Amino acid sequence: MHFHVLGLGPIGSLLSCHLRRSLPPSHSVSLIYKTFTQAQDATARGGILHVDRNAIVTNASGFELEASMSPSTAEGESVDAVRNQEIHSLFITTKAHQTLPAIQKLLPRISANSTIVLLQNGMGIYEELISEIFRNPEHRPHFILTSNTHGAFLRKPNHVVHSGLGSIEFAIVPDPGGKNFEKGFEETSLASSPQPRLSDITSPGDPGFTRYESLRATVAALLLLKPLDVSWKPMPQLQLALRRKLAVNAVINPLTAIIGCRNGDIFSSPSSHHILDSVCREASDAYAAQVSSETKEWLQGLSVQGINVENEMVPRLPLSLTQARLKLEVLRVAKLTKRNKSSMLDDILRGRATEIKYINGYLLKLGNMYQIPMPTNEMLKNLVELRSDIPLDQGL
Secondary structure (H helix, E strand, O other), X not given: OEEEEXXXXXXXXXXXXXXXXXXXXXXXXXXXXXXXXXXXXXXXXXXXXXXXXXXXXXXXXXXXXXXXXXXXXHHOHHHHHXXXXXXXXXXEOOOHHHHHHHHHHHHHHOOOOOEXXXXXXXXOHHHHHHHHOOOOHHXXXXXXXXXXXXXXXXXXXXXXEEEEOOOEEEEEOOOOOXXXXXXXXXXXXXXXXXXXXXXXXXXXXXXXXXXHHHHHHHHHHHHOOHHHOEEEOOHHXXXXXXXXXXXXXXXXXXXXXXXXXXXXXXXXXXXXXXXXXXXXXXXXXXXXXXXXXXXXXXXXXXXXXXXXXXXXXXXXXXXXXXXHHHHHHHHXXXXXXXXXXXXXXXXXXXXXXXXXXXXXXXXXXXXXXXXXXXXXXXXXHHHHHHHHHOOOOOOO
């Protein structure tokens, strides 16, 4: 199997290094750089990635290197040949707002048999992709959604510091054809707890093996990444983790970006706790409205099938998505990462676009959808966008 990684920032470099070290040499790993010049520079460095964890450096080599942007004619036809190869498995670790244009450039190489892993901050990226590009479910590649809590930063372009040990949870987006990838989660026995199985995706000899081969291989590759503590979860459980992380990012990222401080400094003032209260209340209210709407649709579907819904257990808002629990989670993460500089602050300092649209902006979309007022999230989004437009180093 041939795996591709798009986005060679801190998390992309960390993932690529562990992917190459975990996979047998018979599996190829290609790194897709944004420009041909970046790919050339990586080649000049020997195509080696270094990961520093607690001053212990591990290396990975043997990558294939390419660029997502079209090379000039002077760079040779061999590069064009590489760019026409089908992509079987694609890990996307770019910034959220860069995903759509990046996928559009690679679209001729992606088929319904491909698998795309979204490993990014924020929410709403998958929905954007199926709305703008992959509208037809029959022609849509497989998607894997993830929640990542590892912290990392680049010391040099090919040298990543693994600053915070976390975990990666993932789930497979349900199959439009009705194949149940999570069958193993649903089976219980006295001998063992429910476990997902690769065979529920596909197995050699299955009639649809070609259709699901890359998905099975991608899941297997993810599960090999033991140093990154990767685990396969049912989709509802992953959605819970994504919503909790979104609320954390909706507080820490914009506040650090606006104030210009590290994560641990923002809660030294009572004013920041007022903002924390408001953001978590708005997020929890939006999540509650979303759960209520999804439950109503589910019950209506059962009624259409002739099922009596009076005795059905109605899902309620999970305790972990209440305002009080979200606040505790934000404070926990801020303390755990107190010396860290948020990715949004880093974007501001470097004059780059932020992911605010997919963090507070996503909560705003939920609020609009379910008529939940979001004044604090809207203000934070506006302030970050204003901060992005005004350089920090103006001489006053």
